[in-house]
Amino acid sequence: MSYQVLARKWRPATFQEMVGQEHVLKALVNALDDDRLHHAYLFTGTRGVGKTSIARLFAKSLNCANGVSSSPCGKCAPCQEISEGRFVDLIEVDAASRTKVEDTRELLENVQYAPTHGRYKVYLIDEVHMLSTHSFNALLKTLEEPPPHVKFLLATTDPQKLPVTILSRCLQFNLKNMIPERIVDHLRHVLTQESIKFEEPALWLLARSADGSMRDAMSLTDQAIAFGAGEINEADARSMLGTIDQRLVYRLLDSLVAQNAKDMLATVSDLAQFSPDYNTVLGDLISLLHRIALGQVMPDAVDNGMGDRDQVLELARQLSAEDVQLYYQVALLGRKDLPYVPDAREGLEMVMLRMLAFRPASAPPRSGDKPQSVSAVSDGGAEPSEDAQSSPPPAAQAVAPAPENVPAPATEQASEPVTPPPAAPVAAPSEVSVVAAQSEVSAGLSQPVAQAPAAPIQPSVQAAAPAVAEPAPQPVAESAPVAREPVAAQVPEHDVPPWEEPPAYDESYFSGAPQEASEPSKKPEEVKQPSAAMAQDTAVAEHPAPAVMTAPTNVADGYIAEPVAEEISRQLAELDVSQWVLLVDALGLAGMTYMIAANTSLEAVSDGVFRFHYADEQRNILNEVHTDRISAALSDYFQQPLQVEFELGIFSRETPSLYRSRKKSERLAQAVTAIETDATVQAIIERFGGRIDISSVEPIDAPVTLH
Template identity: 50%
Template sequence: MSYQVLARKWRPRSFREMVGQTHVLKALINALDSQRLHHAYLFTGTRGVGKTTIARIIAKCLNCETGITSSPCGTCSVCQEIDDGRFVDLIEIDAASRTKVEDTRELLDNVQYAPSRGRFKVYLIDEVHMLSSHSFNALLKTLEEPPPYVKFILATTDPQKLPATILSRCLQFSLKNMTPERVVEHLSHVLGAENVPFEDDALWLLGRAADGSMRDAMSLTDQAIAFGEGKVMAADVRAMLGTLDHGQVFDVLGALLQGDARALLEAVRHLAEQGPDWNGVLAEMLNVLHRVAIAQALPEAVDNGHGDRERVLALAQALPGEDVQFYYQMGLIGRRDLPLAPDPRSGFEMVLLRMLAFRPADSDGAPSQPLKPVGVSQARVDSQPALAQPASVAPTATPAPEPTPQVASPAAAPAPVVPAVAAAQPAPQAESRPAPDPEPQVVDVPWDTQPASARPEPVPAAPVSAEPVLETRAEPPELPAMPAPVPASPVPDAPQAEQAPAPDRSTGGLEDIPDSAYLSMPPQMDDEGAQDDDYSEPEVDIDPASVSLLDELAHDHVHDEDEPEPEPEPAAMPATGLALEWLQMFPKLAISGMTGSIAANCTLISIEGDRWLLHLDPAHSALFNATQQRRLNDALNQYHGSAIQLHIELVRPEQETPAQAAARQRAERQRQAIASIHADPFVQHMMQQFGAVVREDTIKPVDAVPAQ
């Protein structure tokens, strides 16, 4: 007798022999036992999970000579013919090879005939998603109302390709993928019945390689038996599949845990002997780190899908949680950058060395083992070199900054030197600090409300220099008095914008930037930004459809809701003549981003033929270049339908610009809103009866964009 492969020999012949798919079997068994039979069933799922097998079992349940039952006898002539694939009333159709509408019409012509042997004529259409749209349309009516003796069973691996009209006429059952544990359990039963020696690790390798398909697992087992000369051993299966030894991943992670560069590179060398896919090795490391992170959060949730649950739990106890997250993120970035490396192995090694060099070793839960100085630089990321350089330039005048290198003081050599310097010069430190302090006081305004002891500089100081540090920080108690000018309304500061140079507006704090400049601050690319070689700064994609819209955008772009933003300085004169025409023309120009911001701060000075002259506020000169002028010129050409020669001069406009007009309109609406609140009878009643106070800073106009 010829050999029969395991996948066919061990194909289930009843629902009791099925492996998994309990959610589908329960519904079918209950329907058969209660005689609530539907006329069309649809089974979906990946290859080798039991779609065709369940369909054949249903055909036996419907036509068994003992009656309609969920447990067919398996011995009658009907059951045996179905098992042998020669039952005349079970019509199996491969939709992948019969996609034409003519094939479907031939099938439907035979539906009207009664079954020859059984109670029902069962049509099993496999890979039904391969049918053409005309075939589906021809099948619709018969699939919805077939004769009472006809049952349709459809199977597909891609239900998304089925029309909704087909799905609505069927009972749909989605079959799940097989887990590695279930595959290993079934393979153990099959190999035990076949008297084939095996190793558990080999079955785990087969279970993972099957990727959720029981048929693939059985086929791989057949191949492993032939490869291993009648045995299923882990080494043979690993060689057959070309997979990585999972234990070597733990060797790599163990070397990372110990901080041993020599052991790490040795583990890589052992990996290289197998010629692995280095991207796949990184993927295996990420899988292990993912399971380690789960073990640290919820140990009982760790699955044994790889047969290494104990090793994962042990690694979860030894490896700090922050290291796990760091290694996982570094591995993801390494997989992305691996194609850019000169060769895959060197890229893989650099990922591991990066993990070794930058691990969070200063954390409380860091490994107790320090980095072993074997081929790995012991450089640290701290401020010691930066602070040591100023000390060497002026050793007599600035000995005070010396205690700060103790922030990063893991080295043993500098330890006795720093306290000596701090102890030798305690008094000059207290006297020399007030001189450079005024500038840091302005920068550190948000820290004014904190006590001097809460500042970060004196905290890491050594106990020897603790008293001098406290003396130096006890002297600036004037800091609490500093907030007085800071929270003051920035509106009176607007006249000072004339004296401030242009670079201060572009590089200073957001509190000093006018409303009009907000529109050009966020650096984002517009549609043309990538095509210009003479300008590299990205732009914001804001379309100023009107002056009011520009006003709204400028008003809403506030960096801090608690601090009012300063208004642009009002113009010296209202817009008249050409300046007024520019105000009316600006909302209609097809410009955006920085170009729109520049145009909003310009005014039209003269028109001589086709030559236009604009004046731009010098405060916005940092945003202006030849590219912006060209874009504005193109927008004017498009608007007027003629060629215009645009010239822009950096002269402060005397008449009102669109940005100033927007600010003036907003201020006017704000005044009207405040007046409306104060004039409201209900508000006046509350103020008279209950002493209510109107907070004008919370009032906002309802109609933010006036009607055009």
């Protein structure tokens, strides 16, 4: 007699012999015993979980000579014929090979005939999702209302491909994957009945390699028996499956516990001699870390299937919970990135070195960690540790020693330079940095410390002036706050008028400080001679306006211009051409006409004629309609007939559009400076390690008067 494989020899003959799938068996057993049978059943699940076996047992229960029940006798002719696969009223169809609609129609032509030998005619259609759309359509009517002597049993591994119309006509049962513990129990029972020697760890290797399929586990067992010459041992199973010795995985973790990089790399070298699948190595490491984490929370949950329970619990005691979670996450991400590395061994080494290099910040010190020489003071105001008192802070090591007397910075314009008392002790380097940062922010590097005391950056740091005159407190082991440079110079360059270079950033322009006390790097002639834009602002400001009105809101760029004077000058003789930047918003223009007027420069006004220059980009949109509207608006405003002339030329003055852009940039720079010099913002930055998102800063537009 030829050898019969274990998967066929040990196929269950009754529902009681089925391994797992209790949720399906309970429903079928109750339906058979209570005679509440549906006409169509659908069994879904991955390969080797019992779909076909349950279908054949169900057919045997329906056609047993002793009657319909959940316990067929197995000795009558129908039971034996079904077990041997020769029962004429059990029609098994492989849908993968009979996908055409003609095959389905031929099959359904015999449905109307009564069963030949049994009680029911059972149609078992395997891999039903492989049928074509036309085959499903041909099956619909018969599947919904079959003859009383017909039962349909459908099986598939991919139920998502079935039409909803098929699913709605069947009772659907989802079969689950087999867990390794259940597979091991069944393999132990089978091998004991077959009188085959085996080792328990080898069965766990086979069960995990089966990936939830009992048929795959039985097939691997057959292969292991042949590989081991009639017996199953762990070494042969590892060699057959291509897995590694689990002791090497434990060596990797032992080297992590000891913080021994040399031993870790030596273990990886020993692994490389077996040419392993490094993806499997990381998978074994992840599984081991999972068991260690279970052992830390619930030691009784750790199984002894591999005979290593004591070793797992010992590692659970040696490793902290934070380290286990970190190692697990690093191994998981490293396994995902393994296909992208040039060499798989390099990928494993980098994953292990990453575990060695990083650790949670809140975790307790490892046994191999070096003691910290500096301890930061906590937020609660705790005293620094002895190590911090004995060792200088990092800032003190990097900064050159300060002189005994720290004079306050002064300029030539300061009338009374401040000199601290000779007996004043030297401030800590961190306090010196804080004082310098405060004085730089508040005075723009232009005012003496005594004249511009800055607000404290955080409540625990004293103000700048007392820090110079009073004795310095004890230094703390906290890194000195870094003085942040104002970022107002980060304003986009396109907002600057194109005919002049962008002016150097001068914080005193916004703070109201005199121009003479500007930056030391600025040349005297640059301070005394204002730019063209500033000169135009001065010319515009010479004509103050009593009333205020808001500019039109239908500007194309979405920007609302600054409030402008309602009465700039009703007398044409008193009009200054530089006031065109404000006059254009008082004319009542709108739409395209307003955009044309806002992008031209008024060059001269004489004999009732306004002469404008326009750019080449406006050549195609400037026409008589717009010029007539501008002329009419000017005439209405000055209450006298006026004319306009437009010619292509270079702008010698600022256009209203460029004027608004410059003013907007200046307000933005002022807003950025206000944010960066705000004491509350600085305290938040220093306390929480934050930063300012400059792109989110926007000025608050409010009505202002020109002065």
